[in-house]
C-alpha cells in the first residue's frame with residue numbers, strides 16, 4: 001500500500017474544477033525508449049490497464065526494430081522524436097544539450113531529419129511530428145528550424161509561455177517529473193509530485209498559467225524505482241474516475257486547444 005499520502009490538496013483542487021464545470025486535461029509522456037525491456041512492458045501494461053493514452057519519446061538513432069514490433073499492438077501509444085542520439089554536445093561546465101552552438105548548424109539539422117525519417121520508418125502508424133529535446137533543452141534560436149523540417153510540435157518541461165513557440169510550432173510541456181535528477185535519482189517523493197500537479201492545476205484555474213495547456217506527467221520507465229511505480233499506479237487510479245478529469249493523447253494535447 002501507499003505510504004501516508006495526503007491526497008486532500010489534489011482532491012480539493014479537482015473539486016474546484018468540478019464546481020466550475022470545467023475539465024482538467026492531463027497528458028502523459030515517457031522518455032528514453034530504445035528497446036523493449038521489462039520496465040517498458042510494465043509501463044505499457046499500466047497504460048493499457050488504465051486505458052490511458054501515452055506518448056513515448058523514442059531516441060531515433062538507437063531505437064531497435066524489436067521496439068517497433070512490440071509497440072504496434074499498443075494503439076494507445078504515440079511516438080515522439082527524442083532528439084537524435086541523446087548525446088551531450090555541450091562543452092564542459094555547460095548544461096547538457098544535443099543542440100549545441102559549436103557544431104555546424106546544418107549537421108544538427110541533418111541529424112534531426114535523419115532521426116525523423118528513421119522513426120517514421122519504424123513506427124509509421126504511431127509517430128507524431130513532435131520533438132522532445134533531450135534534457136528538455138533547446139535554445140530558442142533553433143525553434144524556427146523545426147517546422148522547416150516538418151516538426152510542428154515541441155515538448156519540454158515547465159508551463160509553456162505560449163501555445164505556439166514560434167509560428168508553425170505548437171508547444172505542450174510536462175509539469176511533474178517523477179525522478180529526482182538532482183538528488184538520488186530515484187522517486188521525487190509523494191509530496192513533491194502531488195504538489196507540482198496541484199500547482200499547475202491551480203495556475204491554470206486562476207489563469208496565471210495557460211489554462212489550455214494540459215497538465216503533463218513525465219515518467220522515465222528505465223529509471224523507475226519501486227516508489228515511482230507505486231506512485232504512478234496510485235495517482236492514475238486516484239483520478240481515473242473523477243468527473244473533472246480527462247486524459248488526452250499527444251495529438252489532442254498539442255493541436256486541439
Ligand SMILES: [Zn+2]
Pocket residue numbers: 031032082086134135
Ligand atoms: Zn531523455
